[in-house]
Amino acid sequence: MIASILWVLAYQRCGVAAEFDCLYSEVFLTRNAWEKRKLNYFLHVNEIKNKSEIYSKKDVLSVSGEFGIVNQIELQGRSFAGSSVKNYGVVELGDVVYTKSPLKKNPFGIVKVNRNKAGIVSTLYAIYKPQTTLYSPIIDYYFQSDCRVNNYLKPLVNKGAKNDMKVKNVDVLKGNVTIPSEIDEQRTIVGLLNKLDKLIAATQHKIDAFEQIKKALLQHLFDQSWRFKEYS
Template sequence: MEMITWEQCKLNEFLSVSNLKNTEDKYNKKDVLSVSGDYGIVNQIEFQGRSFAGVSVSNYGVVETGDIVYTKSPLKLNPYGIIKTNRINNGIVSTLYAIYKTKENCDSKFIEHYFNLDSRLNKYLKPLVNKGAKNDMKVSSENALIGEVCFPHITEQKLIADFLDWLDVYITLHQ
């Protein structure tokens, strides 16, 4: 098998911003998703026992299976937020989240594995995020994509992601 070199590129060469909104109210509070550092993207009611959504969810962003979500709120180990892939059903997230679609040169599961390493995620986001006085994130959805990443070809991305998925299952089974 021919080895293809990993290339340094901007993340926006692999992802594009999704501005799909729940304007037709196709989704309701039962479809609100949350992003968890440990569990990835989860259904808010199933995971937290209740919905924290406002009265209307019409302005919420639509997240389809395979979309990437960046939560712009600080977590203990991730002061600049986290990046996760939606591996569950379609749903919606509040306007505090950025939603991305993968381009044809990118595997969505690989993105999640790539950013699962806290040190890599923090190093990537730190130069892009200006923290406001209230500790809120001042970064546009577009600007969160201008950092440099080093990715292999899509074929290799899929192989790596599948292997790491298998490893996660294997570890869980042995715990």
């Protein structure tokens, strides 16, 4: 049923049914439900700090709802770090970060996985490392839904007078999640969603190209620099 709906949406809205066939064949109905587990079954708190200053201000990371965990200078054009980054937390590839700061769609903050390169974040952020039970990119997809991340964090977080998040790093892991316990199944899910992301990106490039064509037509048709042959 899910696969059928996805296929129809792809065909009707994107015109990419042929490319979507490879995804369609990989989605099946659930037979054995996943067990609910505390998030601390999959993650543990990472308290590694940048004491030896291996990382500098150039390595400070930002956590964005749209772009995930990215270099702050690349995203915002500059570093907003203080004079010292010794106490900043070290975020390695595959680590998970909770922002502890509200966004418009996420009043209790967001949870993202570092899928780019290692760096550091301010002490305002909570950092977690995957247990051996987790292929961490699945956390990125699990909490990509605004509704899911909001519902997960709401019972765990108390908002302070300054709209900051009053919650211990370890307590963020006390909520329940529904994620497969088998690493192979986690990897299969991530692989499928990665394919879909690439398909969406490729489709967006096509849309952008058509928008540029339309823009050119609007300009040249109405200033009469371009005419239909039979009317010129």
